[in-house]
Amino acid sequence: MGDTDFAPSRGSLPRFLEHLSGAGKAIGVLTSGGDAQGMNAAVRAVVRMGIYVGAKVYFICEGYQGMVDGGSNIVEAHWESVSSILQVGGTIIGSARCKVFHSREGRLKAAFNLVQLGITNLCVIGGDGSLTGANIFREEWNGLLEELAQNGEIDKDAVQKYSYLNVVGMVGSIDNDFCGTDMTIGTDSALHRIIEVVDAIMTTAQSHQRTFVLEVMGRHCGYLALVSALACGADWVFLPESPPEEGWEESMCIKLSENRARKKRLNIIIVAEGAIDTQNKPISSEKIKELVVKQLGYDTRVTILGHVQRGGTPSAFDRILASRMGVEAVIALLEATPETPACVVSLNGNQSVRLPLMECVQMTQDVQKAMDERRFKDAVKLRGRSFEGNLKIYKRLAIKLPDDQIPKSNCNVAVINVGAPAAGMNAAVRSAVRVGIADGHKMFAVYDGFDGFAKGQIKEIGWTDVGGWTGQGGSILGTKRILPGKYMEKIAEQMRIHNISALLVIGGFETCDRIKQSASGTKRRVFIIETMGGYCGYLANMGGLAAGADAAYIFEEPFDIRDLQSNVEHLTEKMKTTIQRGLVLRNESCSENYTTDFIYQLYSEEGKGVFDCRKNVLGHMQQGGAPSPFDRNFGTKISARAMEWITAKLKEAQSKGKKFVTDDSICVLGISKRNILFQPVAELRKETDFEHRIPKEQWWLKLRPLMKILAKYRASYDVSNSGQLEHLRHHGTHGEPAAI
Numbered sequence: 001m002g003d004t005d006f007a008p009s010r011g012s013l014p015r016f017l018e019h020l021s022g023a024g025k026a027i028g029v030l031t032s033g034g035d036a037q038g039m040n041a042a043v044r045a046v047v048r049m050g051i052y053v054g055a056k057v058y059f060i061c062e063g064y065q066g067m068v069d070g071g072s073n074i075v076e077a078h079w080e081s082v083s084s085i086l087q088v089g090g091t092i093i094g095s096a097r098c099k100v101f102h103s104r105e106g107r108l109k110a111a112f113n114l115v116q117l118g119i120t121n122l123c124v125i126g127g128d129g130s131l132t133g134a135n136i137f138r139e140e141w142n143g144l145l146e147e148l149a150q151n152g153e154i155d156k157d158a159v160q161k162y163s164y165l166n167v168v169g170m171v172g173s174i175d176n177d178f179c180g181t182d183m184t185i186g187t188d189s190a191l192h193r194i195i196e197v198v199d200a201i202m203t204t205a206q207s208h209q210r211t212f213v214l215e216v217m218g219r220h221c222g223y224l225a226l227v228s229a230l231a232c233g234a235d236w237v238f239l240p241e242s243p244p245e246e247g248w249e250e251s252m253c254i255k256l257s258e259n260r261a262r263k264k265r266l267n268i269i270i271v272a273e274g275a276i277d278t279q280n281k282p283i284s285s286e287k288i289k290e291l292v293v294k295q296l297g298y299d300t301r302v303t304i305l306g307h308v309q310r311g312g313t314p315s316a317f318d319r320i321l322a323s324r325m326g327v328e329a330v331i332a333l334l335e336a337t338p339e340t341p342a343c344v345v346s347l348n349g350n351q352s353v354r355l356p357l358m359e360c361v362q363m364t365q366d367v368q369k370a371m372d373e374r375r376f377k378d379a380v381k382l383r384g385r386s387f388e389g390n391l392k393i394y395k396r397l398a399i400k401l402p403d404d405q406i407p408k409s410n411c412n413v414a415v416i417n418v419g420a421p422a423a424g425m426n427a428a429v430r431s432a433v434r435v436g437i438a439d440g441h442k443m444f445a446v447y448d449g450f451d452g453f454a455k456g457q458i459k460e461i462g463w464t465d466v467g468g469w470t471g472q473g474g475s476i477l478g479t480k481r482i483l484p485g486k487y488m489e490k491i492a493e494q495m496r497i498h499n500i501s502a503l504l505v506i507g508g509f510e511t512c513d514r515i516k517q518s519a520s521g522t523k524r525r526v527f528i529i530e531t532m533g534g535y536c537g538y539l540a541n542m543g544g545l546a547a548g549a550d551a552a553y554i555f556e557e558p559f560d561i562r563d564l565q566s567n568v569e570h571l572t573e574k575m576k577t578t579i580q581r582g583l584v585l586r587n588e589s590c591s592e593n594y595t596t597d598f599i600y601q602l603y604s605e606e607g608k609g610v611f612d613c614r615k616n617v618l619g620h621m622q623q624g625g626a627p628s629p630f631d632r633n634f635g636t637k638i639s640a641r642a643m644e645w646i647t648a649k650l651k652e653a654q655s656k657g658k659k660f661v662t663d664d665s666i667c668v669l670g671i672s673k674r675n676i677l678f679q680p681v682a683e684l685r686k687e688t689d690f691e692h693r694i695p696k697e698q699w700w701l702k703l704r705p706l707m708k709i710l711a712k713y714r715a716s717y718d719v720s721n722s723g724q725l726e727h728l729r730h731h732g733t734h735g736e737p738a739a740i
Helices: 015-020 039-052 063-069 104-116 128-150 156-161 187-204 223-232 248-261 285-296 306-310 316-335 357-372 376-383 385-398 425-438 449-454 485-497 512-518 538-547 561-575 596-606 629-656 681-687 699-710
Strands: 026-031 056-060 074-076 121-126 166-171 210-216 236-238 266-272 300-304 343-348 351-356 412-418 442-446 458-460 500-507 525-531 551-553 581-587 612-617 667-672 675-680
Touching (some): 026 039, 026 063, 039 056, 039 121, 039 316, 039 699, 056 063, 063 128, 104 128, 121 128, 121 316, 128 166, 166 316, 187 223, 187 266, 187 306, 187 316, 187 629, 210 223, 223 236, 223 385, 223 629, 236 248, 266 285, 285 300, 316 699, 343 357, 351 357, 357 376, 376 385, 385 425, 385 629, 412 425, 425 442, 425 500, 425 629, 485 500, 500 629, 525 538, 525 596, 538 551, 538 581, 538 699, 561 581, 581 596, 596 612, 629 667, 629 675, 667 681, 675 681
Parallel strands (some): 026 056, 026 121, 121 166, 166 343, 210 300, 236 266, 412 442, 412 500, 525 581, 525 612, 551 581
Antiparallel strands (some): 056 074, 343 351, 667 675
């Protein structure tokens, strides 16, 4: 099956895409500015979605420089052109800074080169400078074409035929410095690199008493520094948006010496590369080192991470984010009219949204202006609610107020882990304990789940007891899958004995790259992978989207032998062309009879002579290892929010003299669409399939067609939820996205 005969005709488009035919349209895709992990996933999605709707798609290599130079820099992309690039860092089509494009003369050359190929739709993946340049180009487009016609370089008909240019942007930047989107492509991967370094440094703490100063990238944005400080429990952080108060030198040294007095072997200080003091003077990592050595005499080392943060394989988060944005960008281009302003595809919660590009650019520039004018509180607010919230939580968790400054609540609050261990549980416990102590509660840890609760395995837990917990996998408190039913009386007795007023339960209802890489030296091999998740197909589905799988079998979407046969035939056809590897995922409980062994044997038999098969059951390795930056931060933030809610409920009960339990005093906290919500358990009963321990409606199922489309299936993608243009004032930027 070649690329040309794959592109569906107008009559054969899936039902939801009928009004979005790309027939006769040409899309150019370029990456510009600094590279970022995940850019290739975005390029792949634009190319494949463009071909899927019947458009021609062109690579514009080397960014705007390639657009100006033309010739071999602008080439048509085919389906196979973007095979096996999901897991590759950087950008396969190149990126370059281009001064010539800043001039009208340069943009005139670029317009000429695009018109020659009929390209009037532009997808730009880059930072705010790259997107601003694209908007200028769009606004000048008609005038540029008229000038080319006057010069005799194009004919008058071309001016009429190609009269307007549509522009859609995606922000590719590890700095997360663009207002309007929760996350930019590459940010999560950069956080992974930073946390890997911090975790490696922490292992040396067993041998030496040291202070480490880590300088991270971000230009004038402190997002990477702030979030990595939250994720590793750093002792001090320096941000351009929130400079330390006057006298910070003495305060920091006191904090470090107190740590040493408590036998803490390691101090970590994180510095954003654009860190400044309140007078806008730079604070360098070397200056901090000199201060610590001079004032305290501690063995102090500086690590400047630099371009390491840009390198390596993109995280699953960045691949899924970029793939979703790429598909949304193509839909936005097809829906655009001459009156549609240039837009940027953004993430808000777990929803793709479109925002006016120049509104976002303006707010991004406003942040820098506020910092230049030393209006630092305004700068933090302009970064968005979540940035502001991150900063507030970091301060609460990093610095303990003296006991005599904390008003006592006279309430005892317990924390317990239940269900299977999950990465980020320990970060959540640390956050709950410290926020609870800061709110004046006495905090208790319950060990070994409900079983331990019934046996009285309960101990008071203090501020320093949870130091260093953020980066540890599993559950330090211990957890079991035992339900509380038969222990209710004993648990109630323990709650009375320890006078527990509130209980925070952290737990549940009770990877593919390496594999693909191992196949890179082989010919035509298909891997059948079994993922965990019980009856919930989230891991299989999203893992499939992140790894470019050919199929993912899940419980929520029933399948039969005809579907399996169709998938095998589809994969066999692909394998007969240039595709060398296949990947099939199966959720562990998707079918009682179509087991992993059955699917492996079916593919093996039907693929004889074309490909061979291997199978792998991932099992509990999915629960092991250090938690990701997302899990650490999400656990920290959501647990802090839960403790604030508990504190508010306890205060309300004390003021009203309440002693009884109501429906709204037993809640589950989580993300729903764009918001973090407390939902009473009583309400959730109606929305839950208790037999299979999953929600009756799964938001991520609407992303399922994306995997199929990008794997060359004819699938219906519902664009009814696709973003109409919204306005930035409705969004808190730099939010905490759902685990997309």
